[in-house]
Amino acid sequence: MGAYEDVFRRSQADPAGFWAQAAQAVDWDTPPATILDDSSPPFYRWFSGGTLNTCHNALDRHVAAGRGEQAALIYDSPVTGTARTFTYAQLRDETARFAGVLAGLGVGQGDRVVIYLPMIPEAVIAMLACARLGAVHSVVFGGFAAHELAVRIDDALPAVIVSASCGIEGKRVIEYKPILDAAIAEATHKPGHCVIVARPQAQAAMHAHDIDWQAAMAAATPRPCVSVAATDPLYILYTSGTTGKPKGVVRDNGGHAVALTWSMKNVYDTHAGEVFWAASDIGWVVGHSYIVYAPLLAGCTTILYEGKPVGTPDAGAFWRVIAEHGVKTLFTAPTGFRAIRKEDPRGELTTKYDLSRFQYLFLAGERLDPDTYRWAGELLGVPVIDHWWQTETGWAVAADPMGLEQLPTKPGSPTKPVPGYDVQILDDQGNAAEPGTAGQIVIRLPLPPGCLPTLWRNDEGFRAAYLSRYPGYYLTGDGGFFDADGYLYVMGRTDDVINVAGHRLSTGEMEEVLASHPAVAECAVFGVNDALKGEVPRGFVVLKAGIEADPEVLAGDLAQMIRDKIGPIATLSRLDIVAALPKTRSGKILRKTMRGLANGRDEPVPSTIDDPATLDGLRPILRP
Numbered sequence: 001m002g003a004y005e006d007v008f009r010r011s012q013a014d015p016a017g018f019w020a021q022a023a024q025a026v027d028w029d030t031p032p033a034t035i036l037d038d039s040s041p042p043f044y045r046w047f048s049g050g051t052l053n054t055c056h057n058a059l060d061r062h063v064a065a066g067r068g069e070q071a072a073l074i075y076d077s078p079v080t081g082t083a084r085t086f087t088y089a090q091l092r093d094e095t096a097r098f099a100g101v102l103a104g105l106g107v108g109q110g111d112r113v114v115i116y117l118p119m120i121p122e123a124v125i126a127m128l129a130c131a132r133l134g135a136v137h138s139v140v141f142g143g144f145a146a147h148e149l150a151v152r153i154d155d156a157l158p159a160v161i162v163s164a165s166c167g168i169e170g171k172r173v174i175e176y177k178p179i180l181d182a183a184i185a186e187a188t189h190k191p192g193h194c195v196i197v198a199r200p201q202a203q204a205a206m207h208a209h210d211i212d213w214q215a216a217m218a219a220a221t222p223r224p225c226v227s228v229a230a231t232d233p234l235y236i237l238y239t240s241g242t243t244g245k246p247k248g249v250v251r252d253n254g255g256h257a258v259a260l261t262w263s264m265k266n267v268y269d270t271h272a273g274e275v276f277w278a279a280s281d282i283g284w285v286v287g288h289s290y291i292v293y294a295p296l297l298a299g300c301t302t303i304l305y306e307g308k309p310v311g312t313p314d315a316g317a318f319w320r321v322i323a324e325h326g327v328k329t330l331f332t333a334p335t336g337f338r339a340i341r342k343e344d345p346r347g348e349l350t351t352k353y354d355l356s357r358f359q360y361l362f363l364a365g366e367r368l369d370p371d372t373y374r375w376a377g378e379l380l381g382v383p384v385i386d387h388w389w390q391t392e393t394g395w396a397v398a399a400d401p402m403g404l405e406q407l408p409t410k411p412g413s414p415t416k417p418v419p420g421y422d423v424q425i426l427d428d429q430g431n432a433a434e435p436g437t438a439g440q441i442v443i444r445l446p447l448p449p450g451c452l453p454t455l456w457r458n459d460e461g462f463r464a465a466y467l468s469r470y471p472g473y474y475l476t477g478d479g480g481f482f483d484a485d486g487y488l489y490v491m492g493r494t495d496d497v498i499n500v501a502g503h504r505l506s507t508g509e510m511e512e513v514l515a516s517h518p519a520v521a522e523c524a525v526f527g528v529n530d531a532l533k534g535e536v537p538r539g540f541v542v543l544k545a546g547i548e549a550d551p552e553v554l555a556g557d558l559a560q561m562i563r564d565k566i567g568p569i570a571t572l573s574r575l576d577i578v579a580a581l582p583k584t585r586s587g588k589i590l591r592k593t594m595r596g597l598a599n600g601r602d603e604p605v606p607s608t609i610d611d612p613a614t615l616d617g618l619r620p621i622l623r624p
């Protein structure tokens with residue numbers, strides 16, 4: 001039996017014993033009395049009775065262990081032409097001081113803090129400062145519009161919001177403060193204060209409740225770590241589901257620290273003192289788990305990169321960062337590599353850099369197409385590891401666990417379930433599917449540590465969205481199958497979620513925006529395959545009778561509404577005004593039928609339409 005098989009079996013045979021052992025890698029103030037609390041299924045809690053502090057585990061413990069002078073965080077920002085390194089001691093001190101700022105504004109254990117920041121060190125410091133105080137952060141991705149931010153403010157009810165004067169997208173300065181002000185104006189809940197990072201590229205208009213980051217830091221008294229329950233929330237991260245109301249995924253402290261620490265060693269084979277780079281954004285789960293928490297919990301150096309893989313300054317940006325900072329492990333989304341390949345098809349820019357310390361390329365966030373997989377592998381000469389997970393799980397569900405054993409790769413598959421996850425494929429009746437037969441990908445409960453215990457103040461929503469379809473199982477929302485060798489293949493979402501350039505979005509939410517226009521009778525939004533971004537949204541709209549607007553102008557207005565309400569990341573690739581959409585007798589729009597027809601496939605119907613051209617073949621159906 002190989003190392004993977006052995007560890008996987010142990011994790012299934014005795015989950016409590018397995019995770020009790022893993023928990024020894026974390027510093028506890030009080031060791032957990034119960035490893036797995038299964039007293040109220042389908043809700044499970046890990047490490048009940050245990051107390052700890054996540055910030056202590058990410059920073060203070062490493063300083064105490066002699067890593068104070070090691071680089072903890074390297075901020076590399078080609079868009080501003082700056083770079084800055086924080087040692088573990090410096091990052092701890094800045095974090096303790098910002099915890100003092102928050103405490104001075106009345107933030108205490110359990111209070112929420114919304115963080116709406118670009119990729120600057122203050123974002124990491126603010127997250128860790130919340131963890132230090134036992135406060136609950138909720139980071140909102142900078143590419144979301146004011147309305148999205150307002151919806152999250154009204155759900156999380158933050159005491160304080162941390163933001164900045166601007167973000168920088170390529171050569172463009174995106175002012176954040178007007179977006180923040182508009183969000184607060186729209187939200188019912190008003191935060192007590194906003195702490196604003198003044199960046200030199202834009203000046204923010206400051207209001208009575210706004211506080212300047214630097215001034216507040218200068219006046220603050222550093223705060224120590226607070227001991228919290230393992231089961232207390234560390235953060236809320238909102239993610240897209242079927243409707244316009246995003247789901248507040250809750251992450252706890254204990255399970256999260258244990259699972260992420262385990263993953264660094266066993267999945268990523270990256271250890272204290274080594275350099276780990278997740279080229280993502282702190283607004284997504286990849287940024288939470290693998291820019292901030294996991295590398296720091298493991299005592300690594302993490303990189304915070306403010307820029308794109310191409311254009312800042314060229315398609316060699318990733319190779320420059322890898323060479324300059326000695327990156328061992330890079331984690332990004334396939335779309336980033338597709339963007340590089342488009343600009344530099346032969347990868348000639350790699351020859352300008354010393355990539356000798358680079359050992360692994362991990363890709364996730366969307367499907368890795370075999371073409372990109374092969375291109376990256378041949379170019380870089382390192383293992384290219386596709387792994388599959390979601391905001392809800394917080395860490396990899398299926399991967400080639402490099403720290404355990406390198407399993408043979410099969411292009412198109414994220415390899416096998418990671419120890420801790422009992423992944424199964426079920427058909428519509430709840431029966432296990434045969435190898436090679438597609439169905440819903442589910443995970444048998446309990447989910448391992450680190451996965452969401454529930455949704456923020458919404459146990460019923462958690463049950464309804466994830467646990468009710470197949471009792472005893474967590475519904476991932478992805479369809480797929482196992483092959484005869486136990487390799488998992490993920491075919492795509494079976495719900496209304498799409499992934500645009502690694503950004504998770506809801507087509508249902510886009511439909512809600514379109515439907516709110518007075519001229520729109522009904523509409524449907526689908527993901528269609530895209531060579532660069534993986535998927536892009538495309539919309540169909542039926543107008544109310546008697547509307548005589550210029551279709552082109554109206555289509556432009558509708559597309560702009562989506563940008564204004566959801567954000568530029570949700571920009572529609574195309575919008576068609578059609579005569580009708582297919583419906584049931586009761587008047588329900590047959591979205592799944594449309595997707596199925598376009599893909600020429602049976603259930604489970606993927607959310608993406610494989611070949612956008614087939615939609616044109618649907619035109620007869622889209623007419624009365």
Ligand code: COA
Pocket residue numbers: 141142143144167169174279280281284286308309310332333335336339364365500501502503532533567568569570571
């Ligand atoms: N703040 C403000 N605006 C943002 C933003 C942010 N943090 N992130 C994206 N946007 C805007 C962009 O400026 C763009 O606006 P525009 O339509 O006005 O030009 C729009 O949202 C779409 O952005 P994006 O989807 O990123 O497309 P792009 O064409 O700018 O770049 C890639 C395409 C592939 C280069 C880019 O998506 C990329 O680097 N992806 C890497 C993978 C990644 O980070 N994935 C995250 C999860 S792992």
Ligand code: AMP
Pocket residue numbers: 239284285363364365366367368386387388389390391392414476477478490492493499502503504
């Ligand atoms: P997010 O919650 O933003 O991380 O998005 C999670 C979704 O992205 C999953 O449910 C999948 O649909 C998709 N996804 C993530 N990783 C992969 C992968 N390696 N292969 C295929 N799809 C993936």
